[in-house]
Amino acid sequence: MFVGRFPAWARTPGLRHAFSTRRGGVSRPPFGTLNLGLNTEDDPDSVRENWVKFCVAAELDRDRAAFARQDHGDAVAVVETARVYEDSDALVTQSTDVVLFIQVADCVPVFLFDPERRAVGLAHAGWRGSAKDIAGKTAAAMTARFGSDPGRMSACIGPSIGPCCCEVGPDAAERFSPRYLQGSRLDLRAVNRDALIAAGMAPDAIHISRLCTVCHKDWFFSHRGDGGKTGRMAAMIGLEKTD
Numbered sequence: 001m002f003v004g005r006f007p008a009w010a011r012t013p014g015l016r017h018a019f020s021t022r023r024g025g026v027s028r029p030p031f032g033t034l035n036l037g038l039n040t041e042d043d044p045d046s047v048r049e050n051w052v053k054f055c056v057a058a059e060l061d062r063d064r065a066a067f068a069r070q071d072h073g074d075a076v077a078v079v080e081t082a083r084v085y086e087d088s089d090a091l092v093t094q095s096t097d098v099v100l101f102i103q104v105a106d107c108v109p110v111f112l113f114d115p116e117r118r119a120v121g122l123a124h125a126g127w128r129g130s131a132k133d134i135a136g137k138t139a140a141a142m143t144a145r146f147g148s149d150p151g152r153m154s155a156c157i158g159p160s161i162g163p164c165c166c167e168v169g170p171d172a173a174e175r176f177s178p179r180y181l182q183g184s185r186l187d188l189r190a191v192n193r194d195a196l197i198a199a200g201m202a203p204d205a206i207h208i209s210r211l212c213t214v215c216h217k218d219w220f221f222s223h224r225g226d227g228g229k230t231g232r233m234a235a236m237i238g239l240e241k242t243d
């Protein structure tokens with residue numbers, strides 16, 4: 001099974017991260033095949049089996065997984081134990097006992113790493129969360145809770161709906177500066193990149209995947225591309241003990 005990883009973080013000591021694709025699982029259409037969603041209408045046994053397969057491929061322990069419940073808000077949870085964090089769309093931690101997970105199907109996964117204070121963060125940024133600055137608030141939470149200096153942090157922005165496909169209505173468009181819009185198409189990756197820069201991060205420390213989940217439906221679940229009924233991919237980041 002293919003496990004997605006960012007070249008920028010391929011050899012970073014003590015940092016683990018991964019993202020899944022839709023390939024390599026057992027779910028049937030419209031959840032085919034590697035649906036890792038916690039709240040879809042897929043057969044729960046298939047989802048469980050998909051999780052086992054993904055965790056084996058990514059060398060992860062499912063018992064250490066912490067999840068955000070995700071409701072397109074802007075709340076950031078500080079994670080200390082492996083469980084579901086209600087009312088949160090982003091997670092941060094310094095613990096090596098947990099790994100952070102969010103679920104996506106077009107929304108932008110924003111991964112954050114502070115090598116100095118040894119802390120990680122992960123944000124689920126759809127247009128609603130992005131309009132509320134979820135990425136900037138996640139970086140700020142790492143500063144507030146862990147003393148992270150954003151100027152020393154790095155970030156990766158994962159595969160997500162691209163400016164090629166992100167058509168939005170006026171209710172969404174009016175929430176963003178015109179510089180992020182080309183006609184009715186919104187560049188959510190640029191919104192999140194600039195949110196991290198505004199939070200104090202260096203532009204060259206932010207790495208962006210250009211893969212569009214709608215354009216590449218053979219590889220990715222796409223809420224928009226699949227007409228709303230589809231599976232979910234997982235994005236994950238965590239710390240390992242180093243000494």
Ligand SMILES: [Zn+2]
Pocket residue numbers: 161162163164165212213214215
């Ligand atoms: Zn596209």
